[in-house]
Amino acid sequence: MTHHTASAEELxxxxxxxxxxxxxxxxxxxxxxxxxxxSQMDLLLALYFNHLRIDPSDPHRDDRDRFVLSKGHTAIGLYTVLALRGYFDPAELATFDHGDSRLQGHPDMRMLPGIDASTGSLGQGLSVAVGMALGARLQQRDFHTWVLLGDGEIEEGMVWEAAYAASRYGLDNVTAIVDRNGLQQYGWPAGASDRFDRRDPWAGKDVGAIFRGFGWDVIDIDGHDHAEIDRALETACGARGSAGRPTVILAETVKGKGVSFTEGTYRWHNGIATADQLAAARAELGQPETVGVAR
Known part of the structure; x- marks a missing residue:
């Protein structure tokens, strides 16, 4: 089982x-x-195409790396990456959120190969990942566990209970990635120092210092810079079996990244694009008329 390799241009x-x-x-x-x-797309692509030790043709291999999407409501992003990586035909994306689909609004590991944890209740994913990492140690397995969290959901108390436990047990085989897109679905009006149209969930707080206080190694990156993402993921991979501490990657991102009318606005936490908006987005993203889900 080897890494897939994609260049920055391909990514x-x-x-x-x-x-x-x-x-x-x-x-x-x-x-x-x-x-x-x-906002999480560049992070997921780098993981699945260049760093996770996985085999889409054998998704249940015991020695595969594990990935937990703690912010389970963003499942369509993960499904898209899984499809492009070869876990299933991208045409199946057209069934998303249908009653009989494997691609529900939140990931269900019982339905779709490639999903390692059923998630959706915010704040729980790090605990699941820590359990997987501890289980790997107890069973003397070498796989790495990765978990992607939102900056809003790390307001949940159980995240910090799990952060303490990961450090307490010296789990250098678990890496958390925080998608710091600076916006929640609901929140306070933006202040002068906020990036976007609602207050950052962690405005004025040094999240890196908090993780360091819990005994984690911390890497700060631009979550849309492919070179920075690659270096951070490589560093986290290298920590497994040697660092004696878990690693967190704090990725500064833009909510709704890549499309002008969705970027940096809390109103596009969710939403349905109109035909005109879809046409504009297609042009911005450089996608031909033949590409995409049938409408």
């Missing part, structure tokens, strides 16, 4: 295509989330 092209698939799939379904799937 950028994949990201444009994947963002279009997210927007058009949600529009076709008539429901779904937009802002989070678009």
């Amino acid at each position: 950028e092209a994949l990201a444009r295509h994947a963002r279009w698939l997210v927007l058009s799939t949600v529009a076709d379904a008539g429901a779904g989330h937009i802002g989070g799937p678009l």
